[in-house]
Amino acid sequence: MRLIALLLCCLALPAHAEEFLTRLLNKPVPGGVAVVPLGDGQTAPQARYDGKPVLVVKEDGRRWIAIVGIPLTVRPGGQTLEADGRALRFAVGAKQYAEQRITLKNQRQVNPLPEDLKRIERELAEQTRAYRNFSSNTPSNLLLDRPVDGPLSSRFGVRRFFNGEERNPHAGLDFAVAAGTPIKAPAAGKVTLIGDYFFNGKTVFVDHGQGFISMFCHLSKVDVRPGQQLPRGTVLGRVGATGRATGPHMHWNISLNDARVDPAIFINAFQP
Known part of the structure; x- marks a missing residue:
C-alpha cells in the first residue's frame, strides 16, 4: 500500500x-x-x-x-x-477596479494646452511603436523580480480622477520608495526606448522578448542607453517624480501583445 x-x-x-x-x-x-x-x-x-x-x-x-x-x-x-x-x-471573466482621486497643482497636467497636446501626440506615437515591438527572443524568466524593494501603493487598473476629472485608468503598478532608489531589470532584455515625456517624465522601455515589454517612468536618472542588453538585475535608473507625479515613486508597466496588463501577476501579487 x-x-x-x-x-x-x-x-x-x-x-x-x-x-x-x-x-x-x-x-x-x-x-x-x-x-x-x-x-x-x-x-x-x-x-x-x-x-x-x-x-x-x-x-x-x-x-x-x-x-x-x-x-x-x-x-x-x-x-x-x-x-x-x-x-x-x-x-x-469580470473584475472590478477601484477608484483613485488625485489633486495636482499643475493644471496643465490635467487639461494640457494646445502646444502640449502636439507634444503628447508625438510622444504617444513613439511609445506605441516601442510597445508594439516583437522580437524573436524568448524571455529569460516570466516569474519576474520586483524592480525595487518597497510596498505597493497604487495598483493597476485603478480608475483615476485628477482634480475631479476622470482620465485613463492606471496602466501600471506603483511602488512607494524614496527618490534615488535603484531600479533593477526584472528580467533580461534590451533597452528599446529612452525619453523624457510630458506625462511619464524620464522613461525607459525594456524588451524582454516576443512582445513582453517593461516600461519604467517618472525616473530621476537613467543609467542605461538605447540598444543596451541588460542582464537580469541590472540597475537601469533611479526613482524620481518627473512628469505627472505628486511625489517620488516607481511606476512600472508590463505589456503583452501591445496590451497593458497587471504587473502584479508576474510577481505573484495579483488581487482578484
Whole structure:
C-alpha cells in the first residue's frame, strides 16, 4: 500500500510542475493574462490575438502555451486566439477596479494646452511603436523580480480622477520608495526606448522578448542607453517624480501583445 502511494505521488509530480506557469499567470480578466494551451508539437506554434503576435513558450519542456495580454477595454465573455490556422476560444471573466482621486497643482497636467497636446501626440506615437515591438527572443524568466524593494501603493487598473476629472485608468503598478532608489531589470532584455515625456517624465522601455515589454517612468536618472542588453538585475535608473507625479515613486508597466496588463501577476501579487 505504501509503495502504491509513493508511485502515485511520483506520477503526480510532473503534472504539478508542468502547470507552474499556468497557475502563476492565468488571470483571464480585463487587464489580465490568459494562458492558452497550444499542444506539444515539435516547433512553436505561431499565435495571434486581435491581429497581433502573441508570446509562446514551452511550459516545463512539455507543451506549448500562449501567454495572452488582455486589454482593460475587453468585456467579459468569449475571446478567440488564432494559432497555426486554428481558432482557440478562451473566456474572460469580470473584475472590478477601484477608484483613485488625485489633486495636482499643475493644471496643465490635467487639461494640457494646445502646444502640449502636439507634444503628447508625438510622444504617444513613439511609445506605441516601442510597445508594439516583437522580437524573436524568448524571455529569460516570466516569474519576474520586483524592480525595487518597497510596498505597493497604487495598483493597476485603478480608475483615476485628477482634480475631479476622470482620465485613463492606471496602466501600471506603483511602488512607494524614496527618490534615488535603484531600479533593477526584472528580467533580461534590451533597452528599446529612452525619453523624457510630458506625462511619464524620464522613461525607459525594456524588451524582454516576443512582445513582453517593461516600461519604467517618472525616473530621476537613467543609467542605461538605447540598444543596451541588460542582464537580469541590472540597475537601469533611479526613482524620481518627473512628469505627472505628486511625489517620488516607481511606476512600472508590463505589456503583452501591445496590451497593458497587471504587473502584479508576474510577481505573484495579483488581487482578484
